[in-house]
Amino acid sequence: MAGKRWFWMVLLVGGALTGAAWSRQDPHRHWLGVNGADWRRMKPDARVAYVEGFLAGAALSQAATGARDSAQVRIAIEKLSRDGGLRFPYAANVYSSRISDFYWWENHVPLPTWHAFLEVNTALGRAITDTLP
Amino acid sequence: MRISSRWWVAPVLLAVASPVAAQGDWTTYGGNDWNQRYSTLKLITPNNVSQLVLRKMFQTGISKLGSFENTPIVQNGVMYVTTPYNTAMAYDLNTNKELWRYEHKLGSTIACCGPNNRGVAIHGGAHVYMGTLDAHLVALDAKTGKVLWDKEVADAAFGYSITHAPLIIGDNVIVGVSGGEYGIRGHVTAYNAMSGDQVWRWYSIPAPKGDPTFDDKAPNGWWGTWATKAEQSDLHRDIAKEKADSAKYADAWKVGGGGVWTTPAYDKGLNAIFLSVGNPSPDLDGSIRPGDNLYTDAIVSIDASTGKTNWYYQTVPHDVWDLDATSPPVVTTLGGKKVVVHAGKTAWVYVLDAATGKLIRKSDNFTPQENMFALPSDKGTRMLPGANGGAEWSPVAVDPDLYYAFVAGLHQPMNYITHSAPYEKGKLWLGSAFVAIPGEEQYGLYSAVDLRTGKIAWQNKVPQPMMGGALAIGSRLTFTGEGNGNFNAYSSRTGKLLWQFNAGAGCNSAPMSFMHGGEQFIAVACGGNFQLSYPLGDAVLIFGLPKRVAGR
Numbered sequence A: 001m002a003g004k005r006w007f008w009m010v011l012l013v014g015g016a017l018t019g020a021a022w023s024r025q026d027p028h029r030h031w032l033g034v035n036g037a038d039w040r041r042m043k044p045d046a047r048v049a050y051v052e053g054f055l056a057g058a059a060l061s062q063a064a065t066g067a068r069d070s071a072q073v074r075i076a077i078e079k080l081s082r083d084g085g086l087r088f089p090y091a092a093n094v095y096s097s098r099i100s101d102f103y104w105w106e107n108h109v110p111l112p113t114w115h116a117f118l119e120v121n122t123a124l125g126r127a128i129t130d131t132l133p
Numbered sequence B: 001m002r003i004s005s006r007w008w009v010a011p012v013l014l015a016v017a018s019p020v021a022a023q024g025d026w027t028t029y030g031g032n033d034w035n036q037r038y039s040t041l042k043l044i045t046p047n048n049v050s051q052l053v054l055r056k057m058f059q060t061g062i063s064k065l066g067s068f069e070n071t072p073i074v075q076n077g078v079m080y081v082t083t084p085y086n087t088a089m090a091y092d093l094n095t096n097k098e099l100w101r102y103e104h105k106l107g108s109t110i111a112c113c114g115p116n117n118r119g120v121a122i123h124g125g126a127h128v129y130m131g132t133l134d135a136h137l138v139a140l141d142a143k144t145g146k147v148l149w150d151k152e153v154a155d156a157a158f159g160y161s162i163t164h165a166p167l168i169i170g171d172n173v174i175v176g177v178s179g180g181e182y183g184i185r186g187h188v189t190a191y192n193a194m195s196g197d198q199v200w201r202w203y204s205i206p207a208p209k210g211d212p213t214f215d216d217k218a219p220n221g222w223w224g225t226w227a228t229k230a231e232q233s234d235l236h237r238d239i240a241k242e243k244a245d246s247a248k249y250a251d252a253w254k255v256g257g258g259g260v261w262t263t264p265a266y267d268k269g270l271n272a273i274f275l276s277v278g279n280p281s282p283d284l285d286g287s288i289r290p291g292d293n294l295y296t297d298a299i300v301s302i303d304a305s306t307g308k309t310n311w312y313y314q315t316v317p318h319d320v321w322d323l324d325a326t327s328p329p330v331v332t333t334l335g336g337k338k339v340v341v342h343a344g345k346t347a348w349v350y351v352l353d354a355a356t357g358k359l360i361r362k363s364d365n366f367t368p369q370e371n372m373f374a375l376p377s378d379k380g381t382r383m384l385p386g387a388n389g390g391a392e393w394s395p396v397a398v399d400p401d402l403y404y405a406f407v408a409g410l411h412q413p414m415n416y417i418t419h420s421a422p423y424e425k426g427k428l429w430l431g432s433a434f435v436a437i438p439g440e441e442q443y444g445l446y447s448a449v450d451l452r453t454g455k456i457a458w459q460n461k462v463p464q465p466m467m468g469g470a471l472a473i474g475s476r477l478t479f480t481g482e483g484n485g486n487f488n489a490y491s492s493r494t495g496k497l498l499w500q501f502n503a504g505a506g507c508n509s510a511p512m513s514f515m516h517g518g519e520q521f522i523a524v525a526c527g528g529n530f531q532l533s534y535p536l537g538d539a540v541l542i543f544g545l546p547k548r549v550a551g552r
Helices: A002-023 A036-041 A044-064 A070-082 A092-102 A113-123 B005-017 B239-245
Strands: B053-059 B073-075 B078-082 B087-092 B097-103 B121-123 B127-131 B136-141 B147-152 B167-169 B172-176 B187-192 B198-203 B265-267 B272-276 B298-303 B309-314 B330-334 B337-343 B349-353 B359-362 B381-383 B397-399 B404-411 B414-416 B434-436 B443-450 B456-462 B470-473 B477-481 B486-491 B497-502 B512-516 B519-526 B539-544
Touching: A036 A092, A036 A113, A044 A070, A044 A092, A044 A113, A092 A113, B073 B121, B073 B512, B087 B127, B121 B167, B127 B172, B136 B172, B265 B330, B298 B337, B337 B404, B397 B470, B404 B470, B404 B477, B456 B486, B470 B512, B470 B519, B477 B519, B486 B519
Parallel strands: none
Antiparallel strands: B053 B539, B073 B078, B078 B087, B087 B097, B121 B127, B127 B136, B136 B147, B167 B172, B172 B187, B187 B198, B265 B272, B272 B298, B298 B309, B330 B337, B337 B349, B349 B359, B381 B414, B397 B404, B404 B443, B414 B434, B443 B456, B470 B477, B477 B486, B486 B497, B512 B519, B519 B539
């Protein structure tokens, strides 16, 4: 159950942040539908902004799990970062590069970017073992 | 017989210039500054090699196994070994006891191709240096293993790591970074051996004009000269499209890759370091990195004092096949001239003028080639060599008297495909971009390449693709290992198999040779390779002649 809750928190918070970044380019595009075709259209700067938004959202939601207030979130996020405990621990250049290769495959293009993030993380040895919904 | 003075002056001068150490220690990863992996020792000979026996074995006892790619170094009766996941250890060759071990506490790491480490460097017999998977350079006391200093070379969260043995030049420690698969900007850095302070940094991806790191040997930055061929072979590039896209991807160089997987070579006379630079980033999607992607897939010479580029020779401009330059460059002499030798994943051995970088010759292919540089397609394009080469990171050995380079090669027929169908959740897409063709035989080829002609002098086929490396010794023997655990000695002249030992685990590292107690030994780490699924282990095997024969 905790795994499911975590997954949806990542999706919501991360999606909101990445969606905000993406919406600067296409205000009519819902973040949940952003896929490889959109990724390919993004300029390099937009890709980095998009990834950084996702990483920030994921880190925030992870740190917020079980926290009672924002001070605890701050402490948790600093500790996770320092100890290498973040679910998505690498920098934007790493995910951006790998997602580009992921969408190099034509049959991956329809898949949403949040899915690409999970796949990239698995390839980087950071598989999420929770049961996905 | 009268010998013209011209014929003896040059060899004498070159012998003086050569860095081949006469004494019996093996003090650098490549055996000497030139990376030749050539020992002048001659006590083990073609006549007695059949009597070689296992004289010592050090089992590292590490808890997590991985590809064991280490070449030990030996100085003053102590052997220094590193393992996967960055444990360094020292063994006393007199007592056969472990003197110390240092286990590096790894932070977040990305290990593209396994948690590998290929060895240490030693400075003045007092300090030992190891690069780590989390991109640190650690200086250890050679007697105690105590940490003297620990520098972050780069932030591992950005995809950087270090797998190769550092190189000592004077009082500097030279180390490069890996991570070309993750959008790094590769570099090689010199640190002061005593303090750990940075002396200079050279970037493997040249910046455009206006950037503080602009490199005048690449006036057009990493875009290069828009090369359409790799020597005579068409690269099938759409140059017009690349040029049209170059403004859109103007910043791609900042994350352009260019890892340095293996230890550079150094020539004191030219005061130059020679590097092999790995693939561009992203690996597959060439469309978002227009240009030649300098200096990826290149052999580069840089000034050892300043870190400035002297020259470059790019083997594969704008690589989309992962046929990058990974095997360590070697310096040797040929016809009175210093040359740089590199065995490519392309299956050619390149011989370059060490002073200018000009190609002197490209060898005949040492593993099969077919359909070279054909673009990947949705149905799959069959091309040889496969993405592992040719020659992978495996170091070559050069016999400077025979002028032979000994190359451990792979034959893995592959299809290069742009997508697989259907999509499978959790499947690694990078690995399946280059798919081994089912039913086709894979094997290894151990070759002697005559550097004077580029011809294959001899070749031995082994059952599995080869990854590990070579050693040559002065009595005209050459040694290499196989994934099935065989460790072999061949005649350097003829390629005849003269001796074999099976270690149980894959001998997938480059061997070395040293003197101890008046005897010559051959050492090799046999701990397998996870990429090729060769059996893993943790042993360093040390072979010598039986006591009764030794010294005869």
